[in-house]
Amino acid sequence: MSNQILQVQSLDASYGESKVLFDVSIAVQERQVVGCVGRNGAGKSTLLKSIAGFLQPRAGTITSEGVDLVGRTAFAIAGMGIKYVPQDKKVFSDLTVRENLELGSYASGDYNWDPVLVFFPKLKVLMDRKAGWLSGGERQMLMIGRAILGRPKLLLIDEPTEGLAPSIVSHLKDVFRELRKSAALVIVEQNLPMICAIADKIYALNEGRLMAELTEREQITPEVCEPYL
Ligand SMILES: Nc1ncnc2c1ncn2[C@@H]1O[C@H](COP(=O)(O)OP(=O)(O)OP(=O)(O)O)[C@@H](O)[C@H]1O
Ligand SMILES: [Mg+2]
Structure with a gap:
């Protein structure tokens, strides 16, 4: 169906000679929350990287609303409203929180500040602080805030709650519930209670399959x- 926000079909991905994903197919509809679970090394991050354009697939197709994403740059894909929040939570330490956030809309040129500040009011008081000083939780708020600044239609979020305190996990869960009103979400997560509470569908990966x-x-x-972890 061409109106699917995301359709991945028979995707194979590799790093050099090392094959990591084998024949993976997933589908995401408008405003769906889709979880992806699996053990360490299962290929979850590789799947998100391939969709976001950071890794060119070996075989298979990736489309969004009928548009082919394979062969496009990560910049072009971000410009289409497909925003990726990587697992490593890397921010530009020497830039301020505001400057880091603004980078999220570099590809689309659209700065929609309201939801960022409504979902993460704490970022308001941190705006002029260097991002290198943020705590893990604040850094994750910055990463997600950066992704939502440009009105995404699809968010690809890799292990958002990893290493965060329960109160922040609970806050992020509420944020995802709100975000789904305007975007589809694909969330890689090891926290099963959290992802099961919000997902409409879950894919389990193991050893790239x-x-x-x-x-x-x-x-x-x-x-x-649980058995897939
Ligand atoms: N840049 C890379 N170069 C070579 N191999 C890589 C690279 N990144 C990941 N791999 C390998 O690809 C496989 C899948 O890794 P990936 O990071 O996608 O797994 P994951 O499911 O996200 O794991 P985790 O739960 O630890 O984040 C692993 O065997 C990993 O060692
Ligand atoms: Mg990973």
């Missing part, structure tokens, strides 16, 4: 997902 696609509400539980 899709092991399960959970779509029924009663299947989307930590107990069902």
